[in-house]
Amino acid sequence: xxxxxxxxRLLIKPVIEEKKTEGGIVLPDTAKEKxxxxxxxxxxxxxxxxxxxxxxxxxxxxxxGTEIKVDDEDYILIDVDDILAKYED
Amino acid sequence: xxxxxxxxRLLIKPVIEEKKTEGGIVLPDTAKEKxxxxxxxxxxxxxxxxxxxxxxxxxxxxxxGTEIKVDDEDYILIDVDDILAKYED
Amino acid sequence: xxxxxxxxRLLIKPVIEEKKTEGGIVLPDTAKEKxxxxxxxxxxxxxxxxxxxxxxxxxxxxxxGTEIKVDDEDYILIDVDDILAKYED
Amino acid sequence: xxxxxxxxRLLIKPVIEEKKTEGGIVLPDTAKEKxxxxxxxxxxxxxxxxxxxxxxxxxxxxxxGTEIKVDDEDYILIDVDDILAKYED
Amino acid sequence: xxxxxxxxRLLIKPVIEEKKTEGGIVLPDTAKEKxxxxxxxxxxxxxxxxxxxxxxxxxxxxxxGTEIKVDDEDYILIDVDDILAKYED
Amino acid sequence: xxxxxxxxRLLIKPVIEEKKTEGGIVLPDTAKEKxxxxxxxxxxxxxxxxxxxxxxxxxxxxxxGTEIKVDDEDYILIDVDDILAKYED
Amino acid sequence: xxxxxxxxRLLIKPVIEEKKTEGGIVLPDTAKEKxxxxxxxxxxxxxxxxxxxxxxxxxxxxxxGTEIKVDDEDYILIDVDDILAKYED
Numbered sequence: 001x002x003x004x005x006x007x008x009r010l011l012i013k014p015v016i017e018e019k020k021t022e023g024g025i026v027l028p029d030t031a032k033e034k035x036x037x038x039x040x041x042x043x044x045x046x047x048x049x050x051x052x053x054x055x056x057x058x059x060x061x062x063x064x065g066t067e068i069k070v071d072d073e074d075y076i077l078i079d080v081d082d083i084l085a086k087y088e089d
Numbered sequence: 090x091x092x093x094x095x096x097x098r099l100l101i102k103p104v105i106e107e108k109k110t111e112g113g114i115v116l117p118d119t120a121k122e123k124x125x126x127x128x129x130x131x132x133x134x135x136x137x138x139x140x141x142x143x144x145x146x147x148x149x150x151x152x153x154g155t156e157i158k159v160d161d162e163d164y165i166l167i168d169v170d171d172i173l174a175k176y177e178d
Numbered sequence: 179x180x181x182x183x184x185x186x187r188l189l190i191k192p193v194i195e196e197k198k199t200e201g202g203i204v205l206p207d208t209a210k211e212k213x214x215x216x217x218x219x220x221x222x223x224x225x226x227x228x229x230x231x232x233x234x235x236x237x238x239x240x241x242x243g244t245e246i247k248v249d250d251e252d253y254i255l256i257d258v259d260d261i262l263a264k265y266e267d
Numbered sequence: 268x269x270x271x272x273x274x275x276r277l278l279i280k281p282v283i284e285e286k287k288t289e290g291g292i293v294l295p296d297t298a299k300e301k302x303x304x305x306x307x308x309x310x311x312x313x314x315x316x317x318x319x320x321x322x323x324x325x326x327x328x329x330x331x332g333t334e335i336k337v338d339d340e341d342y343i344l345i346d347v348d349d350i351l352a353k354y355e356d
Numbered sequence: 357x358x359x360x361x362x363x364x365r366l367l368i369k370p371v372i373e374e375k376k377t378e379g380g381i382v383l384p385d386t387a388k389e390k391x392x393x394x395x396x397x398x399x400x401x402x403x404x405x406x407x408x409x410x411x412x413x414x415x416x417x418x419x420x421g422t423e424i425k426v427d428d429e430d431y432i433l434i435d436v437d438d439i440l441a442k443y444e445d
Numbered sequence: 446x447x448x449x450x451x452x453x454r455l456l457i458k459p460v461i462e463e464k465k466t467e468g469g470i471v472l473p474d475t476a477k478e479k480x481x482x483x484x485x486x487x488x489x490x491x492x493x494x495x496x497x498x499x500x501x502x503x504x505x506x507x508x509x510g511t512e513i514k515v516d517d518e519d520y521i522l523i524d525v526d527d528i529l530a531k532y533e534d
Numbered sequence: 535x536x537x538x539x540x541x542x543r544l545l546i547k548p549v550i551e552e553k554k555t556e557g558g559i560v561l562p563d564t565a566k567e568k569x570x571x572x573x574x575x576x577x578x579x580x581x582x583x584x585x586x587x588x589x590x591x592x593x594x595x596x597x598x599g600t601e602i603k604v605d606d607e608d609y610i611l612i613d614v615d616d617i618l619a620k621y622e623d
Contacts, residue, residue, distance in 0.1 A: 003148070003176045006139065011174065036602070044174075045138070049579070050540065059537070059602060059611065066173060068125070068148060077148065077173045084600060084611045085539045085578075092237070094263045095228065133263075134227070155262060157214070157237060166237065166262045181326070181354045184317065189352065222352075223316070244351060246303070246326060255326065255351045270415070272441045273406065311441075312405070333440060335392070335415060344415065344440045359504070361530045362495065400530075401494070422529060424481070424504060433504065433529040448593070450619045451584065489619070490583070511618060513570070513593060522593065522618045 001070050005044035008080045012038035012058065012065075013073070036062055037087070038076065046080045059085045090159050094133035097169045101127035101147065101154075102162070125151055126176070127165065135169045148174045179248050183222035186258045190216035190236065190243075191251070214240055215265070216254065224258045237263045268337050272311035275347045279305035279325065279332075280340070303329055304354070305343065313347045326352045357426050361400035364436045368394035368414065368421075369429070392418055393443070394432065402436045415441045446515050450489035453525045457483035457503065457510075458518070481507055482532070483521065491525045504530045535604050539578035542614045546572035546592065546599075547607070570596055571621070572610065580614045593619045 005011050015037040040056045052058070065078030094100050104126040129145045141147070154167030183189050193215040218234045230236070243256030272278050282304040307323045319325070332345030361367050371393040396412045408414070421434030450456050460482040485501045497503070510523030539545050549571040574590045586592070599612030 001176055001178055003174050005174045006141070006147075006172055007170065009173060036600075052540070058540075059600075061600060066125075066148075066150060070176075081541065083540055084543060085537050085545065087535055087537045087604075089535055090265055090267055092263050092265045095230070095236075095261055096259065098262060100263065155214075155237075155239060159265075179354055179356055181352050183352045184319070184325075184350055185348065187351060244303075244326075244328060248354075268443055268445050270441050270443045273408070273414075273439055274437065276440060278441065333392075333415075333417060337443075357532055357534055359530050359532045362497070362503075362528055363526065365529060367530065422481075422504075422506060426532075446621055446623055448619050448621045451586070451592075451617055452615065454618060456619065511570075511593075511595060515621075 003042060003068075003070055003075070003077075005042055005077060007044055008046050009044040009077055010040055010046070010052070010080055010083065011042040012060065012076050012078055012083075013041050014038045014076060015057070036060055041075065044080075050080055052080065052083065052086070056086050057088065058083045059087060092131060092157075092159055092164070092166075094131055094166060096133055097135045098133040098166055099129055099135070099141070099169055099172065100131040101149065101165050101167055101172075102130050103127045103165060104146070125149055130164065133169075139169055141169065141172065141175070146176050146178075147172045148176060181220060181246075181248055181253070181255075183220055183255060185222055186224045187222040188218055188224070188230070188256055188258055188261065189220040190238065190254050190256055190261075191219050192216045192254060193235070214238055219253065222258075228258055230258065230261065230264070235265050235267075236261045237265060270309060270335075270337055270342070270344075272309055272344060274311055275313045276311040277307055277313070277319070277345055277347055277350065278309040279327065279343050279345055279350075280308050281305045281343060282324070303327055308342065317347055319347065319350065319353070324354050324356075325350045326354060359398060359424075359426055359431070359433075361398055361433055363400055364402050365400040366396055366402070366408070366434055366436055366439065367398040368416065368432050368434055368439075369397050370394045370432060371413070392416055397431065400436075406436055408436065408439065408442070413443050413445075414439050415443060448487060448513075448515055448520070448522075450487055450522060452489055453491045454489040455485055455491070455497070455523055455525055455528065456487040457505065457521050457523055457528075458486050459483045459521060460502070481505055486520065489525075495525055497525065497528065497531070501531050502533065503528045504532060537576060537602075537604055537609070537611075539576055539611060541578055542580050543578040544574055544580070544586070544612055544614055544617065545576040546594065546610050546612055546617075547575050548572045548610060549591070570594055575609065578614075584614055586614065586617065586620070590620050591622065592617045593621060 003011050036059055038058055038060055040054050060078055061082040061084055064082035065076040068075050068077060092100050125148055127147055127149055129143050149167055150171040150173055153171035154165040157164050157166060181189050214237055216236055216238055218230060218232050238256055239260040239262055242260035243254040246253050246255060270278050303326055305325055305327055307321050327345055328349040328351055331349035332343040335342050335344060359367050392415055394414055394416055396410050416434055417438040417440055420438035421432040424431050424433060448456050481504055483503055483505055485499050505523055506527040506529055509527035510521040513520050513522060537545050570593055572592055572594055574588050594612055595616040595618055598616035599610040602609050602611060
């Protein structure tokens with residue numbers, strides 16, 4: 001399924017981070033708190049002065065956007081105003 | 090009955106998706122959660138820069154719009170701002 | 179009594195629809211849920227680009243407007259923004 | 268006492284309507300529900316395109332405005348936006 | 357102490373009205389309900405088209421403004437928008 | 446520590462007034478109700494038409510602003526819109 | 535990890551202040567109340583007339599912004615409007 005965001009919205013794919021406990025056990029991030037990092041998958045009709053491109057890694061505001069399933073995977077449709085920052089590892 | 094949306098509104102027809110349980114039983118989507126996919130049936134007086142046409146498949150914000158019955162079928166009158174994205178299978 | 183709406187308001191008269199139960203008993207619509215259909219009776223000072231005329235049949239947002247009695251019949255004074263669509267049978 | 272409304276406000280005097288019960292007993296309207304009809308007594312600095320004059324009979328939004336006593340009679344100071352319609356008997 | 361209101365504010369002094377009970381006992385108005393009448397004492401930087409002058413008697417919206425003590429007497433600092441009307445006895 | 450307010454904000458220092466009880470005991474004002482008087486200590490980037498200068502005594506809206514400690518003394522960072530009036534003793 | 539704030543946002547690093555109890559025991563500030571002081575680490579696309587630079591020490595509004603972890607240290611992504619003042623020790 002192909003999704004095209006409308007208006008000033010983006011389609012983003014949350015990043016699931018692995019994290020080790022002190023004893024070394026790996027816990028998926030969802031076991032602790034909602035992840036706030038994502039990769040930009042598709043971009044709607046946003047202002048030119050917002051420097052966001054497909055493939056960028058972004059930090060988004062918790063509880064913002066609408067979760068949708070695309071081909072059984074979780075994505076979020078989100079306002080560009082709820083994208084707080086870009087980041088690089 | 091013929092319905093013509095006014096202002097920046099659309100008339101959309103929710104898509105009822107079938108879904109199989111792991112055991113193979115088919116459950117209509119309404120048995121799990123409110124569907125958020127629809128087909129555009131009629132368009133009011135919306136801005137020209139919004140690329141939505143009759144027949145498009147769209148994802149809309151949960152709990153938005155007003156449900157109406159037209160010839161005993163369920164439709165939704167919804168603001169164009171509550172249409173989050175278009176999609177193609 | 180003659181009523182002239184002010185501002186961007188309309189005077190509408192709700193349509194009471196009859197509806198048969200499966201056994202054939204006729205129930206007035208008010209026995210089930212608030213009707214949302216009405217006929218436009220008078221128009222205030224609305225924008226020219228809104229295509230509504232006296233006599234049009236319209237669908238309006240539930241719980242919107244103010245109910246008034248005119249010559250012992252029920253009418254609603256309503257903002258034009260709460261008129262969702264026009265319809266024809 | 269003479270009252271001059273300021274800004275886009277009016278001074279209106281609620282109309283107390285008599286109403287007979289089925290048995291013929293006359294009940295003042297206040298015994299049933301808050302009246303929403305009034306006569307315009309004084310006008311502040313309202314827009315020229317609002318067609319309201321002193322002496323007009325108007326229907327106003329319930330619970331709007333501020334009740335005041337003038338020479339022991341009840342009046343309401345109300346925004347012109349809360350005047351829904353004019354009427355003639 | 358001399359008080360100069362800032363912005364679109366006024367300094368007003370509430371009027372305490374005496375009122376007789378049916379038996380002839382005089383009750384200060386504060387024993388019944390919050391007074392809403394005041395005299396204008398000082399004026400900030402308000403729009404020229406608002407016709408309010410020092411010494412005017414005004415009616416103001418209940419619960420609006422901020423009560424202050426000036427030389428042990430009660431005054432109110434209030435937005436000009438909360439002044440509903442002027443009056444003359 | 447030197448504090449420079451940003452935007453349309455001021456740094457003010459609340460005035461603690463002494464007040465005698467009828468028996469002559471001096472009570473600091475904070476024992477009765479939150480003081481609303483202050484001296485202006487620093488000014489951010491406010492509009493030129495607001496006549497406030499460092500050293501002015503002002504009355505501010507209760508519960509507005511953010512309390513901060515500067516060198517162990519209490520100050521308030523406050524929007525200029527929450528400064529209601531200036532005063533002179 | 536490198537973080538670039540988007541829109542009118544900043545990335546700031548809260549300052550943890552040590553504070554001695556009367557008995558001389560040093561308590562980190564987080565043991566008493568949320569710190570409101572921070573150092574500016576990165577700046578998004580803010581207005582030119584806001585005089586904030588990387589390295590500035592700022593006071594920010596309590597409970598504002600979004601806490602994030604960068605390389606296991608705590609940072610806050612915050613609107614420039616929630617930065618109340620700059621300070622120098």
